[in-house]
Amino acid sequence: MPEIINKLEMRKITKKFPGVLACNNIDINIKSGEIVALLGENGAGKTTLMNVLFGLYQPEHGEIFLNDKKVIINSPRTAFSYGIGMVHQHFMLVPNLTVLENVALGFISKKIFKLELNKVRTKIDEVSKEYGLSVNPDAYIWQLSVGEQQRVELIKVLCLGANLLILDEPTAALTPQETDELIVLLKEMAKKDRSIIFISHKLNEVKAVSNRVYVLRNGSLVYEGETTEHSVSTLAEKMAGREISMPILKEKSHATSPILEIKNVFAKGSMGTMALEGLSLTVGKGEIVGIAGVSGNGQKELADVINGISHIESGQILLNNENIANKAPQKIINKGMGYIPEDRMHEGTIPSFSVKENIIMKDYCKAPLSKSLFLQDKIIENYSKELINNFAIKCPDNKTACASLSGGNVQKVILARELSRKPKMLVAAYPIRGLDIGAAEYVHEQLLEARSENIGILLISEELDELLDICDRIAVIYEGKILDVLDRDIATKSKLGLLMAGIKDEKKVI
Amino acid sequence: MKKKLYNETIYRLLIVVVAVLSALLVGAILLLIAKANPLKAYYVMFTEPLSGKFGLTEILVRAAPLMLVGLGIAIAFRSGILNIGGEGQIMIGAIFGSFIALSFPNLPTYILLPFVFIASFIGGAIWGGIAGWMKAYLSVNEILSTIMLNYIAFQVYMYLIRGPMIDPQEVSYGTGVPQTALLSKNAWLVRIIPASRLHAGIIVAVILAIFVYFFLWKTTIGYRLRAAGAEAKAAKYIGVNVKNYLVLAMLLSGGFAGMAGAIEVCGVHHRALESISAGYGFSGIVVALFGGLHPLGIIPASAVFGLLIVGADMMQRSVTVPASIILAIQGLIILAIVSSQIFFSNITLKEKIMIKLKLMKSGDKDDS
Numbered sequence: 001m002p003e004i005i006n007k008l009e010m011r012k013i014t015k016k017f018p019g020v021l022a023c024n025n026i027d028i029n030i031k032s033g034e035i036v037a038l039l040g041e042n043g044a045g046k047t048t049l050m051n052v053l054f055g056l057y058q059p060e061h062g063e064i065f066l067n068d069k070k071v072i073i074n075s076p077r078t079a080f081s082y083g084i085g086m087v088h089q090h091f092m093l094v095p096n097l098t099v100l101e102n103v104a105l106g107f108i109s110k111k112i113f114k115l116e117l118n119k120v121r122t123k124i125d126e127v128s129k130e131y132g133l134s135v136n137p138d139a140y141i142w143q144l145s146v147g148e149q150q151r152v153e154l155i156k157v158l159c160l161g162a163n164l165l166i167l168d169e170p171t172a173a174l175t176p177q178e179t180d181e182l183i184v185l186l187k188e189m190a191k192k193d194r195s196i197i198f199i200s201h202k203l204n205e206v207k208a209v210s211n212r213v214y215v216l217r218n219g220s221l222v223y224e225g226e227t228t229e230h231s232v233s234t235l236a237e238k239m240a241g242r243e244i245s246m247p248i249l250k251e252k253s254h255a256t257s258p259i260l261e262i263k264n265v266f267a268k269g270s271m272g273t274m275a276l277e278g279l280s281l282t283v284g285k286g287e288i289v290g291i292a293g294v295s296g297n298g299q300k301e302l303a304d305v306i307n308g309i310s311h312i313e314s315g316q317i318l319l320n321n322e323n324i325a326n327k328a329p330q331k332i333i334n335k336g337m338g339y340i341p342e343d344r345m346h347e348g349t350i351p352s353f354s355v356k357e358n359i360i361m362k363d364y365c366k367a368p369l370s371k372s373l374f375l376q377d378k379i380i381e382n383y384s385k386e387l388i389n390n391f392a393i394k395c396p397d398n399k400t401a402c403a404s405l406s407g408g409n410v411q412k413v414i415l416a417r418e419l420s421r422k423p424k425m426l427v428a429a430y431p432i433r434g435l436d437i438g439a440a441e442y443v444h445e446q447l448l449e450a451r452s453e454n455i456g457i458l459l460i461s462e463e464l465d466e467l468l469d470i471c472d473r474i475a476v477i478y479e480g481k482i483l484d485v486l487d488r489d490i491a492t493k494s495k496l497g498l499l500m501a502g503i504k505d506e507k508k509v510i
Numbered sequence: 511m512k513k514k515l516y517n518e519t520i521y522r523l524l525i526v527v528v529a530v531l532s533a534l535l536v537g538a539i540l541l542l543i544a545k546a547n548p549l550k551a552y553y554v555m556f557t558e559p560l561s562g563k564f565g566l567t568e569i570l571v572r573a574a575p576l577m578l579v580g581l582g583i584a585i586a587f588r589s590g591i592l593n594i595g596g597e598g599q600i601m602i603g604a605i606f607g608s609f610i611a612l613s614f615p616n617l618p619t620y621i622l623l624p625f626v627f628i629a630s631f632i633g634g635a636i637w638g639g640i641a642g643w644m645k646a647y648l649s650v651n652e653i654l655s656t657i658m659l660n661y662i663a664f665q666v667y668m669y670l671i672r673g674p675m676i677d678p679q680e681v682s683y684g685t686g687v688p689q690t691a692l693l694s695k696n697a698w699l700v701r702i703i704p705a706s707r708l709h710a711g712i713i714v715a716v717i718l719a720i721f722v723y724f725f726l727w728k729t730t731i732g733y734r735l736r737a738a739g740a741e742a743k744a745a746k747y748i749g750v751n752v753k754n755y756l757v758l759a760m761l762l763s764g765g766f767a768g769m770a771g772a773i774e775v776c777g778v779h780h781r782a783l784e785s786i787s788a789g790y791g792f793s794g795i796v797v798a799l800f801g802g803l804h805p806l807g808i809i810p811a812s813a814v815f816g817l818l819i820v821g822a823d824m825m826q827r828s829v830t831v832p833a834s835i836i837l838a839i840q841g842l843i844i845l846a847i848v849s850s851q852i853f854f855s856n857i858t859l860k861e862k863i864m865i866k867l868k869l870m871k872s873g874d875k876d877d878s
Contacts, residue, residue: 018861309746329749341747350741357733361748365730373729 002083005163005195006032006067013062015048022048023059024219030164035186035196037210037227039203039239041436042406045219046199047089050166053197054086055079080106085162087153089169093141100124100137103156120159127158131188147178154185164195171205172434175295176462183209201239201436203232217241240438246469247444249451249488253472255284258318259456260306260425265315265325267305275301276312277480283425286454288447289485290471292464292496298480299460300342303429306458307339308332319425333362338423340414342430342460344407348414351403355395356384358402359417391416392442408439415446426450429460444470464493478502521864525853533846537839546829554828555821565820567708571778572816575600575770575787577715579794580801580808581722582638582766587803588726589739589759595641595656596767596791598663599634603768604775605670606633608690608782611775612675615694622696623776627714630772631765637663638764639757646753652760660791671782689783699777709777716809718766723805735759767791793819796844818843 008030015023023045030036038046051057053064055073064071066082073079079086093102104120124137133151141149150170157165167186171179186196186209200206206213207227215223215238223238236244260283269275275298283289293299304310306317308329317325324332341347349358360380363369368379384398393412395405402410411431418426428447432440448470451457461467467474468491475485476499483499538548559565579596586593607630614622641659644650668688677691699709726732738745738755745752774786793815801811822836853859 307747308749329747331749333749339747343743346741347743347747350737350744352740353737361737361744364733370730373731375728375730375733377728 002081002161002163004032004193005083008164009065010053011063011065013049013052013059015052015057015059021219026221028214030195030197032193032195033190034212035190035198035210037206037213038197038199038216039201039206039213039235040216041201041239041438042408044216046216047168050086050168050197050199054084054166080160083161083163085157085160086166087157087168087170089172091149091153093149093152095142096140098138098140099135099152102141102152103159106156106160123159124155127155131185146173166197168199171200171202179205203235203437206235207232215239236437244437244441246441247448249448249470253284253287255287257285258282259285259320260458261318263316265305265312265317267301267310267312269301275480276305279481281475281482283456283458285456286451287472288451288457288459288470290467290474291458291460291477292467292474292500293477294500295462297477299429299477303339303427303460306427307337336424338418338421338426340418340428340431344410344414349402349410352401354399354401355388355393355413356380356398358413359384359387362417363421387416387420408435411435411439411443415443419446419450423455425456427458432466464496476500525850526847529846529850530843533842537842540835540838541831544831544835546831551825551829555825558824559817559820563706567703567706568820569813569816570712571707572819573812574711574715574777575773575790576794576797576815577719577808577812578770578773579767579790580797580812581719581805582763583795583798584803584805584808585722586759586763587798588736589756591645591652591756591759593638593656593760593763594653594795595638595659596794597787598660599637599764599767600771600787600791601663601667602637603630603634604771604782604786605667606630606768607772607775608693611693611697612691615696617696619696626697626776627769627772630768634768634771635761635765638767639761642757642760646756690781693780697776698780707778711773711777719805719809800847
């Protein structure tokens, strides 16, 4: 077992990548029992710094001190021998092995042909009892939810004897409930003298979980201090390097006539069971209607049927009084429907295609971008440059593949494409999920701008703050139906929360 | 910026040269075991084909069918399908083309040849399309189906040139060599260099390569085809019928392999015979990968591959080693080149090597 980490210091760490200074002379330290947050926008250097600590990268300059002794960490294996464990943002688990087998993978056994599974099993039992991390060791990874998979990752590093845990954006894929559970768990661990480094750009979580916070911006440490000393908005300001104010809808909607009418729609989900059961909803011109709900209540199916990607069994979907239900997606697109899908990396864009090719994804077969069958290179070139400019998309040039852009910039590519075609109606599914606060601010500004141009917007989200900020009305979806629609002046988090749990009449509960 | 490009080119060349050299080094051991002089053998392999009219023209004769098959493979690859059925598609294309040529021997060349090529295209397209349709609508793995279709194509082909389509002369002489009758001269591709086998097929192939480039990158159909292959989910999102484009890709892929069959029939053999393909259906896959799955990369890639084939033939004759060693060396070179791709795709590795190279360069300057 590695010795207890009383104090770990990283001194003057500098790491360069071709053309980028990822970490510039950074000093951080952490003591046992402490939860330290590493805060920064995408690309600020948080993950790089932690990869240095975990032995995945070698820094150009700088040293690491463990309990005041200098150590050299040149591989994850060395890191583990010092008691440092890391849970990566994308889980490193083998889906078709069991929990037990996955944990066993990390152990270095002296016997080449024999896995000491029983030993590992006792170890898992010990650890899960100590921290209250319940998990079935014989379950296959693919059977587990994202939250459960994360628990397996935690058990894995704890079984290997980690005293210092690095968690790289641990909440990125978690539902709000799972996030709350994780925060409780981490605090429990800290009480038992483990140290935790928590990488995130979500301010509320950082505030809830950490004792101290380091803020990184463009590879440099810009702030260090107690978390309690600062409010969420000052932390946001330090992170972005400017004042951030999430836009809030102020003026009343002037929505007169409806643009999208969904009438009593029934549709099946991918599992073949009914996902939408008699859903009805109306969105007016120049109105943002939010869809709140716990994910899996029909949101995905609703977005898909509106856009013709999947079919409905019965009902009507009217765009501008014209039935678009079960029409081909291209036809619906041409009638003025815009869609910002949930999966921006694989549905909203084609990762291996260039920014230019992604920008023309919806109009490549229409004049002036193409004539008869031929793409008009010059026009496409100018059009894409114009959009990159207008929407401030950060990319080396318009031939860069979308796969190499940050999440925020990919979302900007999609926004640029969807909004520049002047749609009549826009469906936006989780448009700020995973984005840092600067990018989220931008997305909301654009949505409000679109609203003022009389575009109807359906905003699907799980974050009530987002919905309360910019929606005219908020509809709550529950088991494939709209349970209730609240106007913005009467909608509150607690009302929405009850509705999301399927409880329509408050009095009945009491 | 220019300097960066220059460094990049040097780097790429260096990697390929080192890869080929290491393959040759291993090959040298094989040659030594076979009691041949590796230096002499390699000298012959790489200089002789390039030092005379015969070698140069032969390289291009090989390059033409390789290029066409490679183009087809690239189209399929870009649409997300691995087409291993080139061999079968070549044979079906060859037999369709021969049938037209033998049925209308008196049509003038400028009418007959296009018809032969179209027929070959259709033949190959049907064969490739079957695998495409099975993948799209029955979820049959295309690797399995194309390989199986190769066997079927070979048997059908052999049956036809042994039976119904056999050269009547072979029957009357009683020799029974499985081949069709000689095509009328109207169906021959013109020889563009006298006293060589180099025929106009190479020009057709290059024109088609440029055509494929335009098709894939400058037309809306090409855009949809690439989108369907690159990210099916995103393609559905913009309303592309991914299944139909999968079938289209296999139709085209098979069609190009089929035309390679026509090129061999009309350009080289002037009839359909047993060894029509010489493994082009498989080598074409390597040509396509080596050319970066890009039509304009496939043009030089097929010439390099032609050189490998012709050089190996010449080496075999000059140092008299068994043919199997030649095949092994060819395989080594291909393996080395394909594995060296990691040096282009892994940026960290590339950066490390570039830094070392720069150090060596500045070290040289200090010495002088």
